[in-house]
Amino acid sequence: MVQIINTVDANGVDRHDAEAVxxxxxRSLYASRVKIHPKAAAGTFRRLKWALVFVLLGIYYIxxxxxxxxxxxxxxxxILIDLANRRFYFFFxxxxxxxxxxxxxxxxxxxxxxxxxxSLFGRAWCGYACPQTVWTDLYIWVESKIEGDRNxxxxxxxxxxxxxxxxxxxxxxxxxxxxxxxxxxxxxFYFADxxxxxxELVTGEAASVAYFTIAILTATxxxxxxxxxxxxxxxxxxxxxIQGAMLDEExxxxxxxxxxxxxxxxxxxxxxxxGLKVGDCVDCNACxxxxxxxxxxxxxxxxxxxxxxxxxxxxxxxxxxxxxxxxLINYTTSTLYAANVAGxxxxxDWKHLLRPRTAIYSVMWAAVGxxxxxxxxxxxxxxxxxxxxxxxxxxxxxxxxxxxxYTVKILNKKQEQRNFRLSIEDLPGATMxxxxxxxxxxxxxxxxxxxxxxxxxxIYVATQDQKVIxxxxxxxxxxxxxxxxxxxxxxxxxxxxxHAPGE
Amino acid sequence: xxxxxxxDEITGTDTTGHEWxxxxxxxxxxPKWWLYTLYGTVIWGLAYTVAYPAWPMLTSAxxxxxxxxxxxxxxxxxxxAKEGQKAQLEKISAASLxxxxxDPEMLAFARAGGAAAFKVNCVQCHGAGAAGSAGxxxxxxxxxxxxxxxxxxxxxxxxxxxxxxxxxTRDSQxxxxxxxxxxxxxEIADVSHYVLTLAGEQADAAKAEAGKQPFIDNCAACHGxxxxxNADMGAPNLTDxxxxxxxxxxxxxxxxxxxxxxxxxxxxxxxxxxxxxxxxVYVHSLGGGQAAVPATQ
Numbered sequence: 001m002v003q004i005i006n007t008v009d010a011n012g013v014d015r016h017d018a019e020a021v022x023x024x025x026x027r028s029l030y031a032s033r034v035k036i037h038p039k040a041a042a043g044t045f046r047r048l049k050w051a052l053v054f055v056l057l058g059i060y061y062i063x064x065x066x067x068x069x070x071x072x073x074x075x076x077x078x079i080l081i082d083l084a085n086r087r088f089y090f091f092f093x094x095x096x097x098x099x100x101x102x103x104x105x106x107x108x109x110x111x112x113x114x115x116x117x118x119s120l121f122g123r124a125w126c127g128y129a130c131p132q133t134v135w136t137d138l139y140i141w142v143e144s145k146i147e148g149d150r151n152x153x154x155x156x157x158x159x160x161x162x163x164x165x166x167x168x169x170x171x172x173x174x175x176x177x178x179x180x181x182x183x184x185x186x187x188x189f190y191f192a193d194x195x196x197x198x199x200e201l202v203t204g205e206a207a208s209v210a211y212f213t214i215a216i217l218t219a220t221x222x223x224x225x226x227x228x229x230x231x232x233x234x235x236x237x238x239x240x241x242i243q244g245a246m247l248d249e250e251x252x253x254x255x256x257x258x259x260x261x262x263x264x265x266x267x268x269x270x271x272x273x274x275g276l277k278v279g280d281c282v283d284c285n286a287c288x289x290x291x292x293x294x295x296x297x298x299x300x301x302x303x304x305x306x307x308x309x310x311x312x313x314x315x316x317x318x319x320x321x322x323x324x325x326x327x328l329i330n331y332t333t334s335t336l337y338a339a340n341v342a343g344x345x346x347x348x349d350w351k352h353l354l355r356p357r358t359a360i361y362s363v364m365w366a367a368v369g370x371x372x373x374x375x376x377x378x379x380x381x382x383x384x385x386x387x388x389x390x391x392x393x394x395x396x397x398x399x400x401x402x403x404x405x406y407t408v409k410i411l412n413k414k415q416e417q418r419n420f421r422l423s424i425e426d427l428p429g430a431t432m433x434x435x436x437x438x439x440x441x442x443x444x445x446x447x448x449x450x451x452x453x454x455x456x457x458x459i460y461v462a463t464q465d466q467k468v469i470x471x472x473x474x475x476x477x478x479x480x481x482x483x484x485x486x487x488x489x490x491x492x493x494x495x496x497x498x499h500a501p502g503e
Numbered sequence: 504x505x506x507x508x509x510x511d512e513i514t515g516t517d518t519t520g521h522e523w524x525x526x527x528x529x530x531x532x533x534p535k536w537w538l539y540t541l542y543g544t545v546i547w548g549l550a551y552t553v554a555y556p557a558w559p560m561l562t563s564a565x566x567x568x569x570x571x572x573x574x575x576x577x578x579x580x581x582x583x584a585k586e587g588q589k590a591q592l593e594k595i596s597a598a599s600l601x602x603x604x605x606d607p608e609m610l611a612f613a614r615a616g617g618a619a620a621f622k623v624n625c626v627q628c629h630g631a632g633a634a635g636s637a638g639x640x641x642x643x644x645x646x647x648x649x650x651x652x653x654x655x656x657x658x659x660x661x662x663x664x665x666x667x668x669x670x671x672t673r674d675s676q677x678x679x680x681x682x683x684x685x686x687x688x689x690e691i692a693d694v695s696h697y698v699l700t701l702a703g704e705q706a707d708a709a710k711a712e713a714g715k716q717p718f719i720d721n722c723a724a725c726h727g728x729x730x731x732x733n734a735d736m737g738a739p740n741l742t743d744x745x746x747x748x749x750x751x752x753x754x755x756x757x758x759x760x761x762x763x764x765x766x767x768x769x770x771x772x773x774x775x776x777x778x779x780x781x782x783x784v785y786v787h788s789l790g791g792g793q794a795a796v797p798a799t800q
Contacts, residue, residue, distance in 0.1 A: 030532055030533055030534070030535045030538050031532040031535060032534075032535045033534060033535070033536065053708055167555055231534060231536075235534055235537065287760065352545075364730075387631070390632075391630070391632030391634065392630075392632045392633075392634035392641075392643060395634070395641065395643040395644050395790065395791075396641075396644060396744055396745060397644055397645050397646075397744070397745075397791075398644065398645050398646045398740065398743030398744060398745055399743065400703075400744040401744075403643075403644075403790060405643075405790060433790070435610075435788045436604070436607050436610050436611075436788075452557070458788070460790045
């Protein structure tokens with residue numbers, strides 16, 4: 001059994017008997033996980049992280065309940081991924097499956113944005129915004145409220161089974177489970193009308209896929225944030241590797257300034273009196289105690305470090321107590337660190353953010369965004385596709401005229417019924433017939449398309465024109481004009497080809 | 504296994520003790536739960552081969568405890584699809600062909616169903632695009648030997664053409680004018696030239712003129728004096744641009760000398776009535792289908 005020895009030294013600094021369990025030296029071939037009990041930190045970065053947890057979880061839980069009035073039969077939920085009807089709604093935007101490139105564009109923006117943020121602030125995503133970090137933070141907070149802070153939790157872990165231990169554990173897990181169910185539960189609201197689905201979920205009438213999704217997300221949230229925690233980042237997540245590759249010498253990284261801290265020692269007054277060189281680090285291990293990843297930041301930049309900056313808070317508090325300047329552990333860049341090691345006294349300022357790399361990332365990011373916005377605003381509410389018959393490519397009729405068949409697909413993206421007039425240009429003597437309409441061949445056909453629907457009609461085009469018949473193929477156009485007396489009418493012109501026997 | 508464990512100077516990590524040509528392996532430990540996960544997947548994999556058909560035996564594989572077969576899964580999918588189509592099929596079964604053609608929803612369903620049945624049963628002769636070939640009619644055009652209304656097509660589909668199995672089959676025989684010595688070869692040539700002029704094709708004017716009287720005497724009974732044919736007895740319209748057995752003078756003469764007669768099976772004994780209805784609607788909608796003649800006429 002490990003004795004927990006926490007002492008308070010002459011400066012009033014808590015000395016932690018904390019060990020960095022994930023130090024390189026503490027590894028065997030197959031390592032059992034050593035549980036980490038992060039001590040609650042307090043300070044600027046902890047406050048920033050709480051603010052972000054609040055904002056991000058707020059967005060996650062509130063977003064599906066926002067309403068957005070849409071005309072016709074379209075759903076009134078602001079953000080909705082309607083898989084059954086194959087539509088994606090985002091406030092004023094409605095995206096069809098064939099417009100998935102907008103989503104691809106968003107993903108490209110997310111990717112470039114991540115590059116940009118990483119080259120500016122290092123692994124800011126890991127430390128502040130990643131769901132794994134956010135939910136783990138929340139779970140550790142619940143844990144500390146019920147079982148107490150680090151020392152109390154270690155003690156509880158070591159204590160023999162008792163009713164109070166069981167009660168604490170059960171309460172903690174019940175709250176964890178409630179959070180996990182809420183996590184999975186709210187995910188499904190993005191895929192169906194939230195208020196309706198909520199009632200269905202409560203009364204047990206929702207689709208089994210909804211319950212299944214909730215069950216899976218509940219299970220993953222509960223195990224990932226409750227038990228696996230730092231292992232998800234270290235062993236399962238590819239981001240630490242990718243982000244590590246994107247850091248450069250100007251990226252902000254949580255760094256222990258060894259040039260200032262070493263040689264570290266506890267009995268500094270005695271040593272100073274003896275005239276020895278003394279670093280600022282009092283070796284109190286506060287940085288290790290608060291670390292949710294179980295590493296010692298003083299070993300240098302490590303793959304496990306998610307740059308959550310809690311060690312900065314912990315160390316700053318200690319530096320304040322011992323009357324030394326803050327920032328023994330701080331956000332700094334490799335260049336600045338090297339300069340300081342070389343004896344130059346250089347500090348980080350905002351100018352470090354302006355570099356060719358960040359400028360290029362910003363321009364790329366903005367270009368994709370502006371490009372998407374322009375196409376989105378200018379996109380047509382009418383889409384027409386013409387598919388000529390391939391077998392047979394033409395048919396000879398009894399009067400000697402030649403006929404071709406076309407499938408004309410008209411896609412009406414508006415939430416109202418629209419009427420279109422189909423006509424043919426540049427094909428002499430052409431007449432049309434539409435399958436399902438029992439009327440004689442004519443030069444224009446009127447087609448009504450239901451709101452938010454695709455209508456495919458089969459059109460037969462025939463001509464007796466000798467010039468067309470004696471050519472192998474003749475290019476011509478289908479013109480689709482909207483018949484709209486009140487508002488703006490859209491027109492589409494589609495090029496296609498007419499096949500004939502030729503000579 | 505580990506004999507010579509050393510500490511790597513750069514990383515501070517132990518080596519495993521393995522060494523190959525001076526290259527030492529660092530010990531970067533795998534988490535234990537990861538190892539157990541691997542064991543778990545092995546057990547899962549073995550259990551899977553017990554639950555599902557897997558192990559090859561002499562004649563077949565072990566059937567598996569769950570009794571799963573891919574054929575069974577297919578049958579289930581087919582049943583589900585049939586169940587989903589049931590309402591539409593019943594509607595089509597109850598409707599008349601004319602009603603189906605007028606209703607956009609039924610028309611779309613019948614065309615799709617007809618196209619599927621066509622691809623299984625009809626493409627062997629009429630081709631995937633229903634364009635036919637010499638001797639096998641093109642179903643896309645507006646020329647119909649036995650009538651082109653939906654009802655005509657439906658009857659043809661049901662009973663076939665010269666299909667002796669069915670008593671109601673469409674049947675007619677064109678006499679072999681040459682083979683049976685009814686007409687002399689010169690007369691046949693003249694008639695052939697005359698037939699081409701009926702369709703507005705190029706022909707020898709003198710021979711055509713000579714062929715007119717033999718045509719009226721021998722051919723008009725079925726094809727009509729004007730040569731427009733008679734769908735009731737499957738006599739083709741000779742005035743149009745469509746020739747089942749070719750439109751050259753030689754090809755026409757060949758047909759007059761010793762006619763070929765197409766045979767089509769009747770489908771009422773092989774396909775259910777709803778499928779035949781859908782096939783009729785599909786063929787009718789290929790572009791050449793004729794409107795039904797109103798009953799008052």
